[in-house]
Amino acid sequence: MSVTARAAQGHPSGDKRFKMLDARMRRHQHSPDALLEILHGAQELFGFLSDDVLVYVGRGLRLPLSRVYGVATFYNLFSLRPKGEHTCTVCMGTACFVKGAGEILAAVEAAHSVKAGSTTADGKLSVVVARCVGACGIAPAVVFDEEVSGKQSRETVLARTRGWTGA
Amino acid sequence: MTGDELRQIAENETARRRRCKHRVGVCMAAGCQSLGAERVKAALESEAQSAGRGSEVEVHGTGCLGLCHAGTMVSVESASPDGTPARKLYERVDALGAAELVSHLVAGGPEPADRRVPADSPFLAKQTRIVLSGSGEIDPERIESCIASGAYSALERALSEMTPAEVIQEITASGLRGRGGGGYPTGLKWATVAKAAGARKYVICNGDEGDPGAFMDRSVLEGDPHRVLEGMALAAYAVGATSGYIYVRAEYPLAVKRLRTAIQEAEKLHLLGNRIFDSAFDFRIDVRIGAGAFVCGEETALIASVEGKRGAPRPRPPYPAASGLWGMPTLINNVETYANVPAVLTRGASWFSSIGTQKSKGTKVFALAGKIRNTGLIEVPMGITLREIVFDVGGGIPGGKKFKAAQTGGPSGGCIPAHLLDLPVDYDSLLSVGTMMGSGGLIVIDETSCMVDVARFFMEFCRDESCGKCVPCRTGTVQMHRILERITRGEGRPEDLTRLEELAELMGATSLCGLGQGAPSPVLSTMRWFRDEYEAHVKEGRCPAGSCTMKAPAVARPAGREVRA
Numbered sequence: 001m002s003v004t005a006r007a008a009q010g011h012p013s014g015d016k017r018f019k020m021l022d023a024r025m026r027r028h029q030h031s032p033d034a035l036l037e038i039l040h041g042a043q044e045l046f047g048f049l050s051d052d053v054l055v056y057v058g059r060g061l062r063l064p065l066s067r068v069y070g071v072a073t074f075y076n077l078f079s080l081r082p083k084g085e086h087t088c089t090v091c092m093g094t095a096c097f098v099k100g101a102g103e104i105l106a107a108v109e110a111a112h113s114v115k116a117g118s119t120t121a122d123g124k125l126s127v128v129v130a131r132c133v134g135a136c137g138i139a140p141a142v143v144f145d146e147e148v149s150g151k152q153s154r155e156t157v158l159a160r161t162r163g164w165t166g167a
Numbered sequence: 168m169t170g171d172e173l174r175q176i177a178e179n180e181t182a183r184r185r186r187c188k189h190r191v192g193v194c195m196a197a198g199c200q201s202l203g204a205e206r207v208k209a210a211l212e213s214e215a216q217s218a219g220r221g222s223e224v225e226v227h228g229t230g231c232l233g234l235c236h237a238g239t240m241v242s243v244e245s246a247s248p249d250g251t252p253a254r255k256l257y258e259r260v261d262a263l264g265a266a267e268l269v270s271h272l273v274a275g276g277p278e279p280a281d282r283r284v285p286a287d288s289p290f291l292a293k294q295t296r297i298v299l300s301g302s303g304e305i306d307p308e309r310i311e312s313c314i315a316s317g318a319y320s321a322l323e324r325a326l327s328e329m330t331p332a333e334v335i336q337e338i339t340a341s342g343l344r345g346r347g348g349g350g351y352p353t354g355l356k357w358a359t360v361a362k363a364a365g366a367r368k369y370v371i372c373n374g375d376e377g378d379p380g381a382f383m384d385r386s387v388l389e390g391d392p393h394r395v396l397e398g399m400a401l402a403a404y405a406v407g408a409t410s411g412y413i414y415v416r417a418e419y420p421l422a423v424k425r426l427r428t429a430i431q432e433a434e435k436l437h438l439l440g441n442r443i444f445d446s447a448f449d450f451r452i453d454v455r456i457g458a459g460a461f462v463c464g465e466e467t468a469l470i471a472s473v474e475g476k477r478g479a480p481r482p483r484p485p486y487p488a489a490s491g492l493w494g495m496p497t498l499i500n501n502v503e504t505y506a507n508v509p510a511v512l513t514r515g516a517s518w519f520s521s522i523g524t525q526k527s528k529g530t531k532v533f534a535l536a537g538k539i540r541n542t543g544l545i546e547v548p549m550g551i552t553l554r555e556i557v558f559d560v561g562g563g564i565p566g567g568k569k570f571k572a573a574q575t576g577g578p579s580g581g582c583i584p585a586h587l588l589d590l591p592v593d594y595d596s597l598l599s600v601g602t603m604m605g606s607g608g609l610i611v612i613d614e615t616s617c618m619v620d621v622a623r624f625f626m627e628f629c630r631d632e633s634c635g636k637c638v639p640c641r642t643g644t645v646q647m648h649r650i651l652e653r654i655t656r657g658e659g660r661p662e663d664l665t666r667l668e669e670l671a672e673l674m675g676a677t678s679l680c681g682l683g684q685g686a687p688s689p690v691l692s693t694m695r696w697f698r699d700e701y702e703a704h705v706k707e708g709r710c711p712a713g714s715c716t717m718k719a720p721a722v723a724r725p726a727g728r729e730v731r732a
Contacts, residue, residue: 035475036458040417067476074477074634075458077417094380094574094610095536097624131461131628133418134382136536136608137198137235137543148201151236 011056017045018056025060032061035071039078048079076131084119084126086164088157089143093132096140104140105129107154108161124165168437168444170323173314176436180315187222189272190244190252192229192303193260196389197382197421198543199238203261204228207239210262214269223273227312230302230390234258234290235543241268242303256284256291256303289559290541295522295530298506299546302390307425310432313393319438321512322397325404326446334405335361338508340516342528347373347464347501348576348605350527350594356498359488360406363496370403370411371492371499373469377416377461378577379628381608383532384502386544388415388422391506392429396452398505400439401512403450406498411452412473417459426454461578461632465680466491466499468634479636480680501606503532523549527593537574537610540565547592554588557611568613572696576605578625578632579685581692582618601692617712618697619704622690623651629686640683643674647690657717659705667694 011018024041028034038061042053049072058068072078090096090105105116108127112120119126135141138150144160184190193199193208208226215224232240237258244252257268259282270276284291296302306312314320325334339354360368372395376384388395399411415423430452433439441449455473462468463478470492472478491497507529511519520528527549533556536542540562547556553573557563564570572582581602583590590596594604612621630644647670650663671687678684694701703711710717 033473033475036456036472040456040458071475071477074479075460077459092379094378094577094608094624095542097379098537098610098612098616098621130418131377131459131632132379132381133197134376134385134416135197135201135235136380136382136534136610138201138238139536139542141201148197150198150201 011052020045021053021056022060025057030061032063035061035063035068036075039068039072043078048082050080082119082123085124086161087126087128087143087145088161089128089130089133090116090157091130091133091135091139091141091143093130093134093136093139095136096132099139101140104142104152104154104157108157111158112161112165120165122165125161170327170444173319173323173444176311177315177317177320180311184225184315185246187225188246189224191224191226191268191272192232192242192244192306193226194230194232194238194240194242194303195228195307196231196235196386197419198231198235199240200421202238204239206262207241207260207265210265211241211269214266215273218269218273220269220273224269227306228308229305230307231299231386231544232256232303233294233299233543233545234284234541236541237543241265243268243272244304245272254303255286257282258284290545290562293551293555293560294546295548296546297510297519297522297530298387298394298503298532299390299544300510301394302386305391307390307392308428310393310429310436310438313391317513318393318509319397319433321509322400322404322438323444325401325512326444326448331361331405331407334401334512337512337516338405341511341519342516342523342526343504343507343511343519344527344594345501346503346507346531346606348579348603350604353500353504356488356500357402357405359486360408360496360498363489365496367410367493367495368406368408369492369495369497370399370406370408371469371473371487371497372399372411372413372502372505373464373466373499374413374415374419374422374502375457375464375469376419376502376606377464377632378606378608380534380536380574380610381577381606382534383544383607385419385422386534387502387506387532388419389425392422392426393433394506394509395502396426396429396433396439398508399452400443400450401508402498402500402505404448406496408498409449409451411450412455412492413452414455414457414463414469414473416457423454423456430454460634461628462634462680462682465682468680469499470497477634479634480682482679503607524591524593526595531592531604531607533607533609535561535609535611538564538568538613538616539611549593550591552589553583553592556592556609557588561611564611564613566613568615570611571614571616572612572618574602574610574612574621574689575608576603576685576688577608578628579603579681579688580605581688582612582621582696584696601695602688615712615714617655617710617714618693618700619651619710620655620712620715622693623648623655625689626651626686629682633682633686637677637679637683639674639677640679640686643670643678643683644686646670647674647687651690654701654704655710655715657704657708657710657715659701661705663705664694664698664701
């Protein structure tokens with residue numbers, strides 16, 4: 001049985017999301033150079049890239065796990081750990097930096113006892129630092145889940161994150 | 168698709184535009200969207216409907232209108248008696264503003280004058296818009312709207328009237344230089360790829376705008392994607408490529424969405440695909456999405472990333488022009504470079520080269536940000552002085568603070584201090600003062616920011632973004648960052664400044680790619696112009712700007728316990 005045929009059978013767990021991942025790989029003809037696209041897709045489906053998913057993608061694209069793991073860990077946007085229910089992304093681009101993004105980040109970290117790049121113990125909030133979300137005109141910018149909000153302050157950001165965590 | 172059919176689409180669209188008295192464009196770029204542009208657009212539509220004048224007012228989304236901090240921006244194009252549409256720009260439009268605006272347009276109500284941006288305001292008057300000419304006028308999500316404003320007409324003309332060599336000749340004659348930062352002559356690059364031998368050739372558009380504080384490419388891709396696609400198609404025709412990729416940052420989901428729509432629409436009309444304009448020219452474009460790695464803006468790293476690998480650069484030569492994507496000759500240019508191409512071919516090389524300075528032709532798009540009143544997107548002719556950009560177009564520094572420096576070129580660039588405010592902004596002048604044009608981020612720093620801290624900020628960025636392939640960059644950025652951090656904590660030592668200079672020289676000379684070679688630039692540049700600030704930190708234990716939390720003046724450290732940097 002060829003590798004591709006094996007992958008096409010889905011995952012032994014019966015998780016439907018693997019079928020959807022198969023469909024994405026088929027759309028790229030299981031081409032190894034589609035690795036980034038497939039990992040993006042996998043992260044959308046699963047929220048993060050577990051070892052299981054990485055192995056599955058490697059098989060599907062006929063790539064060694066070392067290559068898949070190497071790429072998944074190289075790029076900042078791929079997460080190998082589950083994210084919190086909500087994500088607060090503080091932009092630390094230059095424009096936001098000179099307008100006080102550092103203080104906003106410090107306030108969020110202190111208020112929720114969490115370090116940038118990690119998730120609160122109750123799994124409710126992930127705090128992430130972005131390199132630049134390109135919203136420099138309305139700096140400092142903070143992204144709440146998917147929604148970019150400009151001209152933020154310590155107070156406005158904490159109001160949102162506290163609303164999520166109930167803290 | 169033939170040229171006549173293209174013109175027919177344009178005519179139909181123009182006729183459609185004429186039927187409505189007012190065309191209202193709501194800025195749908197990322198900045199305004201986050202300030203509620205969707206709601207403003209809906210309010211404008213419903214106000215026009217409820218006034219019973221829905222057919223007179225066309226409300227459409229459009230690209231970045233420039234004044235991002237004063238969003239939501241709205242442009243109004245009204246038919247005037249002599250047929251030429253008059254355009255007005257409004258800022259800070261909210262639901263209330265939308266109601267006032269519609270009542271002014273259809274019911275003769277008073278103009279919301281306090282929201283009007285005067286046409287003679289320096290913000291508008293000092294700009295020359297080539298790349299951004301469509302932003303505000305077109306609806307980027309409708310190809311017909313772009314065609315009516317001239318999209319694909321340059322491609323049609325090139326395919327029917329010009330040989331590839333003539334296209335290259337025109338680009339060379341225009342003096343266009345790469346807008347990604349380096350300023351390499353575009354015509355020369357195209358000619359090299361055209362001459363290179365290979366079974367296939369590729370055209371890549373670098374949209375991995377990673378410089379923090381820069382959002383020009385984002386705005387162009389979101390506001391006028393067809394301009395970039397057309398530029399790429401012209402480049403492909405000139406160099407003999409049949410396949411192209413646009414590499415866009417994953418942080419720009421809206422740009423990705425608009426590009427995908429644009430490519431689909433262009434394919435539907437056979438403006439991309441096989442036998443474009445019934446010529447023998449085939450060209451396809453795929454979008455590739457990055458995953459958050461600054462180093463992928465370096466061309467060889469970007470190519471590795473398109474191939475689905477880690478974005479690690481490789482030594483050059485061979486340059487991508489000889490051996491790029493999958494080992495084939497590859498043309499790689501920045502978004503803004505491609506966006507200039509259709510205008511050069513439509514209006515001619517001599518028109519283009521009449522704008523700018525002797526060695527830097529045309530315009531440059533800048534993202535103005537930081538401590539400046541008019542934060543947003545501007546396009547100015549090359550050679551404009553920094554003073555004009557900051558104080559006229561940018562409106563000066565808010566809060567009565569003093570201008571201290573402007574940072575250009577991102578983490579590979581440097582600062583321009585106040586005494587050089589009259590410097591003309593072009594590739595060579597910027598290089599001569601130790602910074603560079605870069606992709607166009609221009610961040611204004613006022614007296615409240617500490618320059619050592621700014622240098623530390625950029626070094627931290629480079630440290631985190633170093634891919635780790637070459638030693639000078641991997642360890643050099645860590646060492647330099649440690650020293651800078653120590654200085655900003657008030658624990659700097661007298662020998663630190665010499666150490667920084669030594670490391671900077673070493674990294675600049677021996678790093679593999681532009682990231683490592685350029686990483687010391689912000690440090691060298693701030694040391695050159697603001698050495699007194701460094702010395703105040705190290706020798707006097709104080710931060711002149713008052714932004715670093717300094718420790719109490721350090722007591723002399725016990726000898727022999729040298730903590731390794």
